[in-house]
Amino acid sequence: MIKSLLRSVIALRTWIRGWRRGSSSRKIPTQVIQLGVIFLAVGVGMFLLRQKFVPETFGDLGHYRAAAVAANAELELRYAGWQECAACHPDKVETKNASFHRNVSCEACHGPASDHTNRPMRLRPELPTGREPCLACHRYLASRPTGFPQIIEERHNPVRACTGCHDAHDPTPPESIQECSACHNTIARSKAVSPHAPLDCEVCHDTPAEHKMQPRAHVPKKPFEREFCGTCHARDAQPPEVIRDVDLTVYDIPRIDLITHGGTFVCWQCHYQHSPEAR
Amino acid sequence: MDPEHLAQLESALAHVTGFIYPNEVELHWSILIVIYPYLTGLVAGAFILASLEKVFNVKELQPTYRLALLTALAFLIVAPMPLQAHLGHPERAFEIFLTPNSASAMAMFGFVYAWYLMVVLLMEIWFDYRADLVRWRQSDKGVMKLVHWVVSLGSRDVSPAAVAFDRKAVQFITIVGIPSAFLLHGYVGFIFGSVKANPWWSSVLMPIVFLFSAIVSGISMVLLIYYVTTLLRRKELDMKCLNTLASFLLYALIIDLSLEALDFIHRLYESEESIEILEQLIFGKLFLSLTIVQILLGTIVPMVFLAAARFSELPDEMKRMIYFVAALLVQVGIFSTRWNVVIGGQLFSKSLRGLTAYKLELGGQEGLLVAIGLLVLPFLILALLLKILPPWEEAKTSPEPSEAPLA
Numbered sequence: 001m002i003k004s005l006l007r008s009v010i011a012l013r014t015w016i017r018g019w020r021r022g023s024s025s026r027k028i029p030t031q032v033i034q035l036g037v038i039f040l041a042v043g044v045g046m047f048l049l050r051q052k053f054v055p056e057t058f059g060d061l062g063h064y065r066a067a068a069v070a071a072n073a074e075l076e077l078r079y080a081g082w083q084e085c086a087a088c089h090p091d092k093v094e095t096k097n098a099s100f101h102r103n104v105s106c107e108a109c110h111g112p113a114s115d116h117t118n119r120p121m122r123l124r125p126e127l128p129t130g131r132e133p134c135l136a137c138h139r140y141l142a143s144r145p146t147g148f149p150q151i152i153e154e155r156h157n158p159v160r161a162c163t164g165c166h167d168a169h170d171p172t173p174p175e176s177i178q179e180c181s182a183c184h185n186t187i188a189r190s191k192a193v194s195p196h197a198p199l200d201c202e203v204c205h206d207t208p209a210e211h212k213m214q215p216r217a218h219v220p221k222k223p224f225e226r227e228f229c230g231t232c233h234a235r236d237a238q239p240p241e242v243i244r245d246v247d248l249t250v251y252d253i254p255r256i257d258l259i260t261h262g263g264t265f266v267c268w269q270c271h272y273q274h275s276p277e278a279r
Numbered sequence: 280m281d282p283e284h285l286a287q288l289e290s291a292l293a294h295v296t297g298f299i300y301p302n303e304v305e306l307h308w309s310i311l312i313v314i315y316p317y318l319t320g321l322v323a324g325a326f327i328l329a330s331l332e333k334v335f336n337v338k339e340l341q342p343t344y345r346l347a348l349l350t351a352l353a354f355l356i357v358a359p360m361p362l363q364a365h366l367g368h369p370e371r372a373f374e375i376f377l378t379p380n381s382a383s384a385m386a387m388f389g390f391v392y393a394w395y396l397m398v399v400l401l402m403e404i405w406f407d408y409r410a411d412l413v414r415w416r417q418s419d420k421g422v423m424k425l426v427h428w429v430v431s432l433g434s435r436d437v438s439p440a441a442v443a444f445d446r447k448a449v450q451f452i453t454i455v456g457i458p459s460a461f462l463l464h465g466y467v468g469f470i471f472g473s474v475k476a477n478p479w480w481s482s483v484l485m486p487i488v489f490l491f492s493a494i495v496s497g498i499s500m501v502l503l504i505y506y507v508t509t510l511l512r513r514k515e516l517d518m519k520c521l522n523t524l525a526s527f528l529l530y531a532l533i534i535d536l537s538l539e540a541l542d543f544i545h546r547l548y549e550s551e552e553s554i555e556i557l558e559q560l561i562f563g564k565l566f567l568s569l570t571i572v573q574i575l576l577g578t579i580v581p582m583v584f585l586a587a588a589r590f591s592e593l594p595d596e597m598k599r600m601i602y603f604v605a606a607l608l609v610q611v612g613i614f615s616t617r618w619n620v621v622i623g624g625q626l627f628s629k630s631l632r633g634l635t636a637y638k639l640e641l642g643g644q645e646g647l648l649v650a651i652g653l654l655v656l657p658f659l660i661l662a663l664l665l666k667i668l669p670p671w672e673e674a675k676t677s678p679e680p681s682e683a684p685l686a
Contacts, residue, residue: 007450008447008450008451008454011447012447012451029436029440029441029444030434030435030436030441031406031409031432031434031436031441031444031445031448032444034432034433034434035402035405035432038432039397042397046376046377049373049377050377053374053377054377054378058378059378063378063380063382142298143298143300143630
């Protein structure tokens with residue numbers, strides 16, 4: 001290959017020398033002229049096309065039409081920006097900016113508010129209601145980052161509006177289990193999103209106060225008979241109406257016939273009591 | 280959402296396993312993007328084969344020199360078509376030439392393509408055929424006379440000096456053409472190799488693996504075309520040429536397989552977090568197309584066939600049959616190589632936790648019929664080129680020149 005390259009270079013040099021000296025091979029070969037004309041035509045064509053088709057401001061700011069920025073700026077504004085909201089609602093914005101929602105813009109929940117800021121009394125922004133607006137970010141999805149608050153809507157206080165317990169401007173969970181979850185975190189997390197979420201651990205586990213100091217020496221009691229679950233789930237049971245300020249009457253508590261249901265098995269042989277799936 | 284599209288999505292969802300992100304259910308790069316590297320590979324491979332005769336002076340390959348150039352041209356003309364069919368709006372394609380974006384490898388493809396088409400391939404073919412075109416024109420009648428006049432750009436000079444200049448030009452362009460051919464197909468590998476988010480593609484070896492698979496595919500395609508066209512013309516096959524083609528095909532296959540094995544072993548040894556999903560991919564969704572078709576049928580079996588036929592005392596008839604079958608298998612293997620890269624790279628989730636499936640449509644813009652059309656089109660163009668620029672020995676008007684002396 002090197003030999004061939006050398007040969008080509010030498011031939012080219014000889015030809016150029018001959019042409020310079022004005023020898024008989026001075027004339028540029030006709031085929032080169034013909035090709036040159038074609039390439040020149042393509043080059044001129046490209047130049048003319050560029051003149052016609054490349055927008056005037058293309059490349060002024062980057063690899064795009066700079067005038068596009070101005071064209072976009074002329075579009076009608078729909079979002080006002082949180083600073084506009086803060087001008088009239090400083091308390092709400094202040095609360096929000098100190099909470100977990102500090103990076104969520106007002107208009108992310110309340111919708112585009114430009115009309116409202118122009119005519120505050122006539123056009124009101126949206127007031128999100130129900131669960132769906134919150135679930136847009138907080139519905140359980142495996143791809144969300146670990147630790148991001150997520151709920152399974154069927155199991156997390158079904159039918160209740162989120163704002164019944166959470167303040168959207170300061171969404172810190174209203175009550176979080178502190179003591180038992182310090183050691184029994186997995187159980188606490190399962191229970192927190194289960195229908196048993198309103199029940200304190202002590203409802204089922206009779207726990208001596210010493211357990212917190214000497215957990216192995218003072219073990220809490222576990223239910224050991226079917227009748228215990230029957231306190232709430234037996235057909236004729238009359239469970240308390242309110243536990244930890246949660247109205248249990250809104251729940252459709254599953255009821256069973258303790259005598260015929262499940263034969264001789266105890267409840268926890270089929271149901272995981274910290275996340276009982278049957279409804 | 281379009282109900283038809285929704286139904287498609289639903290049927291694709293049935294094949295999803297594990298966890299995948301919503302935008303990964305459907306593959307964005309379809310069979311057309313499989314065809315694109317397949318075609319460009321054939322172009323680069325065929326050109327490198329042609330350069331063997333001109334630059335490396337492998338005289339046995341002389342019967343396939345012009346055929347290889349025309350094959351490269353036919354495939355090069357079709358190469359961007361799958362991209363245009365995939366992207367839509369082919370009328371906008373020229374805009375990448377008007378506003379060159381050097382920060383985008385994909386946008387620079389236009390320039391690589393234009394350089395290769397206009398400066399390398401067309402010029403080499405033109406210089407090589409020019410004297411013949413002028414002489415054919417003198418004996419031509421009717422439309423062909425006009426066609427040859429247009430193709431020769433009105434050239435008339437067939438003086439020994441002009442013909443000598445043509446030869447030098449061809450040699451020079453071929454030398455420039457080799458790195459250009461490497462650039463053309465190495466670039467295609469670069470596009471995939473530089474997608475760092477995709478562990479199946481992201482590898483610096485990708486351009487080199489692509490390049491050698493291109494050489495393999497180009498040699499085998501020219502072998503097939505030489506075989507078929509010679510038989511159709513009821514001429515005698517040049518066994519020296521076929522044997523040399525088979526040898527080069529075997530050597531290229533060995534290098535290609537070694538590079539692929541190196542890539543595979545390297546991934547296995549690195550064992551990055553993606554290795555588990557890639558293992559599922561290789562032994563699951565790609566088992567047939569990768570292990571069976573690409574490696575076994577497309578590489579190992581042709582290697583054994585070629586080695587057995589090339590280095591044995593078999594009769595010529597038997598040898599060429601084996602070469603033909605081996606080259607055919609290589610084509611199937613190379614197509615599945617492209618398939619495994621393009622489709623395989625999109626079958627697993629970026630979460631590395633799930634797999635999806637590719638559902639090939641029959642009709643539509645990116646369907647099987649369009650794909651078949653794009654695969655058949657180069658052969659139709661080649662048939663036309665063979666008619667206009669016959670590469671056969673008997674069509675030549677001047678004898679092959681003796682070796683040009685060093686000046």
